[in-house]
Amino acid sequence: xxxxxxxxxxxxxxxxxxxxxxxxxxxxxxxxxxxxxxxxxxxxxxxxxxxxxxxxxxxxxxxxxxxxxxxxxxxxxxxxxxxxxxxxxxxxxxxxxxxxxxxxxxxxxxxxxxxxxxxxxxxxxxxxxxxxxxxxxxxxxxxxxxxxxxxxxxxxxxxxxxxxxxxxxxxxxxxxxxxxxxxxxxxxxxxxxxxxxxxxxxxxxxxxxxxxxxxxxxxxxxxxxxxxxxxxxxxxxxxxxxxxxxxxxxxxxxxxxxxxxxxxxxxxxxxxxxxxxxxxxxxxxxxxxxxxxxxxxxxxxxxxxxxxxxxxxxxxxxxxxxxxxxxxxxxxxxxxxxxxxxxxxxxx
Amino acid sequence: xxxxxxxxxxxxxxxxxxxxxxxxxxxxxxxxxxxxxxxxxxxxxxxxxxxxxxxxxxxxxxxxxxxxxxxxxxxxxxxxxxxxxxxxxxxxxxxxxxxxxxxxxx
Numbered sequence: 127x128x129x130x131x132x133x134x135x136x137x138x139x140x141x142x143x144x145x146x147x148x149x150x151x152x153x154x155x156x157x158x159x160x161x162x163x164x165x166x167x168x169x170x171x172x173x174x175x176x177x178x179x180x181x182x183x184x185x186x187x188x189x190x191x192x193x194x195x196x197x198x199x200x201x202x203x204x205x206x207x208x209x210x211x212x213x214x215x216x217x218x219x220x221x222x223x224x225x226x227x228x229x230x231x232x233x234x235x236x237x238x239x240x241x242x243x244x245x246x247x248x249x250x251x252x253x254x255x256x257x258x259x260x261x262x263x264x265x266x267x268x269x270x271x272x273x274x275x276x277x278x279x280x281x282x283x284x285x286x287x288x289x290x291x292x293x294x295x296x297x298x299x300x301x302x303x304x305x306x307x308x309x310x311x312x313x314x315x316x317x318x319x320x321x322x323x324x325x326x327x328x329x330x331x332x333x334x335x336x337x338x339x340x341x342x343x344x345x346x347x348x349x350x351x352x353x354x355x356x357x358x359x360x361x362x363x364x365x366x367x368x369x370x371x372x373x374x375x376x377x378x379x380x381x382x383x384x385x386x387x388x389x390x391x392x393x394x395x396x397x398x399x400x401x402x403x404x405x406x407x408x409x410x411x412x413x414x415x416x417x418x419x420x421x422x423x424x425x426x427x428x429x430x431x432x433x434x435x436x437x438x439x440x441x442x443x444x445x446x447x448x449x450x451x452x453x454x455x456x457x458x459x460x461x462x463x464x465x466x467x468x469x470x471x472x473x474x
Numbered sequence: 475x476x477x478x479x480x481x482x483x484x485x486x487x488x489x490x491x492x493x494x495x496x497x498x499x500x501x502x503x504x505x506x507x508x509x510x511x512x513x514x515x516x517x518x519x520x521x522x523x524x525x526x527x528x529x530x531x532x533x534x535x536x537x538x539x540x541x542x543x544x545x546x547x548x549x550x551x552x553x554x555x556x557x558x559x560x561x562x563x564x565x566x567x568x569x570x571x572x573x574x575x576x577x578x579x580x
Contacts, residue, residue: 195492222487228484257568262496458479459481465483
């Protein structure tokens with residue numbers, strides 16, 4: 127076999143021989159197994175990945191009949207970011223009719239529940255109109271984004287300023303106050319969108335601001351499910367483990383800091399989440415081979431621990447997809463194939 | 475990138491039965507195999523055919539579940555969702571609101 131062409135985590139092309147490929151598979155799975163205290167991929171699974179990466183085709187796909195459901199974080203933001211001069215309802219119709227989307231999401235460009243709260247009344251009519259002209263299930267989505275609750279952007283003292291002063295107790299109190307504000311904002315906005323007819327609510331990039339972010343989302347989920355038992359909630363994560371920005375926050379007695387996907391999903395389903403979206407971040411200094419082996423290793427026990435559908439995040443910068451504006455179809459399609467066929471995911 | 479995943483691993487949305495399977499995950503929390511089996515049984519097709527745009531175009535036409543092609547007289551938008559909700563035996567949130575606001579009885 128000649129040289130194998132693949133890519134680094136930043137998207138650049140790189141050449142490997144068989145030994146390089148096997149080494150990256152072994153090191154990628156070992157890295158995840160050690161970090162999360164889970165089992166590495168089996169020899170058969172590594173062989174399957176080896177075969178996927180040694181295929182010289184430009185595109186890989188799952189076998190006929192193995193297809194899964196796709197959900198879309200950011201939804202209508204995607205056309206806006208491209209500078210395509212179209213409204214959000216047209217974007218939904220385009221995804222539905224032209225791009226084969228199984229579901230779609232209405233989203234505001236200022237993609238945080240806190241920012242949407244004062245304009246919820248302007249967002250609801252757009253959602254209501256979109257629901258009249260679309261057929262696929264429609265989510266309303268945004269980020270919990272607890273980072274914007276601290277001063278000067280938000281109401282609570284800034285933990286990043288308090289910590290360097292040694293004010294650990296005050297920093298933790300600020301995080302706890304931010305959680306209270308965020309829960310109210312998330313419940314308010316999600317409730318309004320559900321009452322306008324949304325098929326589902328998406329909490330995107332949960333945990334981006336660490337354990338307070340994850341806690342606020344779990345608490346908001348529990349409140350929403352008690353009020354609206356039929357509400358579909360998709361909770362997508364921001365990273366492979368929960369950052370301990372507070373460090374001592376717990377949910378149902380479980381410390382949130384440092385939780386990996388197979389542990390996150392248990393709390394999510396207990397809170398009432400309908401679909402869980404685990405994340406594994408892409409390392410730009412490693413190959414896509416290393417990153418994909420690592421992703422599969424983190425997510426395999428998550429699938430096994432779950433009783434709810436799992437839609438793994440495979441957007442730019444996660445799930446072994448390179449950190450680059452235009453992710454190449456060769457490695458993206460290989461990630462798609464491997465995640466669905468090896469893990470038996472419920473969706474992407 | 476959404477297109478890459480849709481072609482590599484997606485069910486095809488309204489081109490096939492992706493939206494219907496998604497609704498079972500969302501409304502009943504079904505895993506993918508269970509959701510596919512449920513929808514396939516309701517439509518009278520195999521799980522494999524749920525992702526086949528040729529078969530599913532005919533099935534969607536027959537059950538008036540909404541088509542990609544915009545044909546005269548076909549159910550569109552919320553009209554097709556009434557058919558989908560009835561066929562799958564699920565309550566679709568926006569239909570409940572539609573009935574309330576339009577004064578239609580359930």
